Amino acid sequence: MRMPRPTVHMKNHLLSTLTQAVLDGACLSQDQGEALAALDSSHTMDLLWGAHAITRTMGHTSFTCSIINAKSGQCSQDCAFCAQSSHHRTQVSCHPLLPVDELVAKGLAMHAAGASCFSLVTSGLGPSNTDIEKICAVLRRLRAETDLTLSASLGLLTPAQAVQLTAAGLDRYHHNLETARSFFPRICSTHAYDQDVSTVRVARQAGLLVCCGGILGLGETFAQRVELALTLRELAVDTVPLNFLRPIAGTPLADAPPLSVHDALKSVALFRFMLPQAQITIAGGREFVLGDYQSWLPLAGANGLMIGNYLTTQGRNLKQDAWMREQGQWI
Numbered sequence: 116m117r118m119p120r121p122t123v124h125m126k127n128h129l130l131s132t133l134t135q136a137v138l139d140g141a142c143l144s145q146d147q148g149e150a151l152a153a154l155d156s157s158h159t160m161d162l163l164w165g166a167h168a169i170t171r172t173m174g175h176t177s178f179t180c181s182i183i184n185a186k187s188g189q190c191s192q193d194c195a196f197c198a199q200s201s202h203h204r205t206q207v208s209c210h211p212l213l214p215v216d217e218l219v220a221k222g223l224a225m226h227a228a229g230a231s232c233f234s235l236v237t238s239g240l241g242p243s244n245t246d247i248e249k250i251c252a253v254l255r256r257l258r259a260e261t262d263l264t265l266s267a268s269l270g271l272l273t274p275a276q277a278v279q280l281t282a283a284g285l286d287r288y289h290h291n292l293e294t295a296r297s298f299f300p301r302i303c304s305t306h307a308y309d310q311d312v313s314t315v316r317v318a319r320q321a322g323l324l325v326c327c328g329g330i331l332g333l334g335e336t337f338a339q340r341v342e343l344a345l346t347l348r349e350l351a352v353d354t355v356p357l358n359f360l361r362p363i364a365g366t367p368l369a370d371a372p373p374l375s376v377h378d379a380l381k382s383v384a385l386f387r388f389m390l391p392q393a394q395i396t397i398a399g400g401r402e403f404v405l406g407d408y409q410s411w412l413p414l415a416g417a418n419g420l421m422i423g424n425y426l427t428t429q430g431r432n433l434k435q436d437a438w439m440r441e442q443g444q445w446i
Contacts, residue, residue, distance in 0.1 A: 127158050134165035137391050138172050142348070148341035148389050152381075159381055166384035166416030169391050175418040180232035180266070180396060181225040182421065186212040186246070190238040192305045194293070195367040196330060196360055199238045205365035212237060212246050218253045219260075226261045230422060233257065234266035234289055234326075240306060241271035251283035258284035266326060271306075271314045277321035288318035289326040291356065292346065295339035302333055315350050326396075327352040331382050332360035332374040332404070340382055344389035354419065355393045357383060359400030376408050380415040387416025394419055 133147055143151075154162065188209030193202040199209075222233045235250055242250070246269070254265055267280060268289035277288070292311050293299065299308045318325050327350065329343055347355055359379055362371050374382070386395055396419025397412050405412070412420070 127154065127161060130154065130158055130161050130165060133388065134168065137165075137169050137388055143389055145341055145345055148344065148385060149338050151388060152337035152341060152385055156377060159377060159384075162384045162388075163380060163411070163414045163416075166387040167414045169387050170395075170413070170416050170418055173391050175394060177413075178231050178394070178396070178419045179229060179422050180234065180264075180419060181228070181230040182234040182236050182268070183213075183218060183221045183225075184238075185218055185235045185250075186210065186237035186239070188238055191240055192303060194303045196293075196302065196333060196363070198363040198366060200366070203366045205363055207363075212249055215249055215252045215256070219256045222253070222257045222263065223260065225422075226263050228422065230263070232264040232266055232287070233261075234268055234287075236268040236289075237270065239270055241273075242269040242276065244276075247276050247279055251279060254280070254283040254285055268326075271310055272317050274317050274320065277317050277323065281321045281323055285323060287324040287326050287354070288314075288321075289356070290314045290318065291327060291329050291358075292343065293329045294333055294335050295342035296346065297342060298333070298335045298339045312346075312350065315352065319351070324353040325350070326354040326356055328354075328356040328358070330358040330360050330400075331379065332371065332400075333368065334371065337382070337385070340385060341389060344386050347393070348390055352393060354396060355386060355390055356396050356398045356419075356421070357386060357417070358398045359404040361400040361403045374404050376405055379404050380408070380411055383412065383415040383417055396421060 129150060133143060133151060137143065151162065188199045188207050189201050190199045191201060193200055198205040198207040218235060225233050235253060237246065250267060257263055257265055264286045265284055266287040266289050267285055290311060294302055296308050315325055315327050327347060331340065359374055360368065360371060362369050383395065395417045397417045398421040401409055
């Protein structure tokens, strides 16, 4: 049940007006989003408070998710940030799709650790039919043994594959756009942005919820973050995972400067303003970029947290995340 819509009063008239507009059900335009992004740091705290008010008013509650690197490395794509690309010289370990029993065991372990959603992630442009059959076997067993929300991130999907996964018990499909359409050619040249957009639509047509977001700090502007948010709104995605770039040695972005704490939190708030109805979860890079400021993420508008390890980097200690949530530092 949604909370009563509050009335907001802030020093900056534009921020106060746009916060109230979102609370009253309006969708912000690109110009309005860019106007929020252009506010200087003296207004950032009010921006965060506005994002938090939107989260609470929309009735969003906290949740946790986890992933398993089910198939690693040797990807044919040249994404500039990715340690698993065969185009880059990184030290990432490679392995084929893990055995069904091992994937089920990892799902059960994350369920016991407090995750409410578990996602199977594979490298590559898209899954083979053999991979789909094995993933479906894992889904059927986890559906029978847990109450996890089951997700998968397998790359580009055909409609038939999406239907097959849905029938096996998949709840949600994860497929990031990574960045704005206008910036994507600087990040990947081996497939088209529209192929990613098409997979999001294929998943939705199969009856799946869609988890779709991107990586912040690739070199994009704040205006391009607003552009990405608008694309996600157009696609009506349910959950928006936001990652922060953690530069990997051997990739083209190895020397990219990390986002500041300020810009990371401000970016999350902008996504909340632009996507008031969506769940927003924070994933890879949060430890690297935010450090002790991770507890500020709910204030910035996030309501989801990825726990455990990521694909090629370690995540935060599970006990630390559990303590943060138990101490009331998460909504």
